[in-house]
Amino acid sequence: MIVAVDGPAASGKGTIARALAAHYGLPHLDTGLLYRAVALTLKRAGGDPESEADAVAATDFPATLLTDPELRTEATGALASRVSAHGGVRAALKARQQAFAGQAGGAVLDGRDIGTVIVPDADAKLYVTASPQVRADRRAREMEQHGLAADREAMIAEIVARDARDMGRDNAPLMQAADADLLDTSDLTIAEAVQKAIALVDARV
Ligand code: C5P
Secondary structure (H helix, E strand, C coil): CEEEEECCCCCCHHHHHHHHHHHHCCCEEECHHHHHHHHHHHHHCCCCCCCCHHHHHHCCCCHHHHHCHHHHCHHHHHHHHHHCCCHHHHHHHHHHHHHHHCCCCCEEEEECCHHHHHCCCCCEEEEEECCHHHHHHHHHHHHHHCCCCCCHHHHHHHHHHHHHHHHHCCCCCCCCCCCCEEEECCCCCHHHHHHHHHHHHHHHC
């Protein structure tokens, strides 16, 4: 059973994907971390995001990078959004994501193009969204929990800009797959959102 969870930044898709994985006993991959790892590696190497991102994505990065706190900052997310527009970056990370999805028993993956490009034949697809205000507030709280400072007004502007870039790019833009179920979490608690997500997945499998 493969579950694809897509949606914009801080929509709740990560939390929902983790909860679905726990509920169904499946492994989970937050694919945004892969794009963030490319962005952070590039930044630390002083590389040019436009001309050197493809080469960085093609090389392996240390597993310890995936737990680095700087991976979670909005600045890294914004840089990830820039590098992820490159076809070479997307192609390099595609095989890794498809291998994860293809493991015996299935998997839950969350990202921007899981249901549209990575596993278009997934058994269940959710498109998770929420208003920019709600998402900025969540991201700010998440950052504060990781000990990072957060300016909510600036965060709304960054989220709106990141949405525009992710939805407007030519290569695998963020969009709801035709056969995905829409889940708006703006007015839902985490428990309510997870309950709805499970009901939607159960109805598909
Ligand atoms: O979800 P997260 O905020 O960690 O993703 C960071 C950026 O990586 C996104 O803004 C998006 O541009 C890119 N991304 C992507 N495809 C995915 C996951 C993330 O393009 N499957």
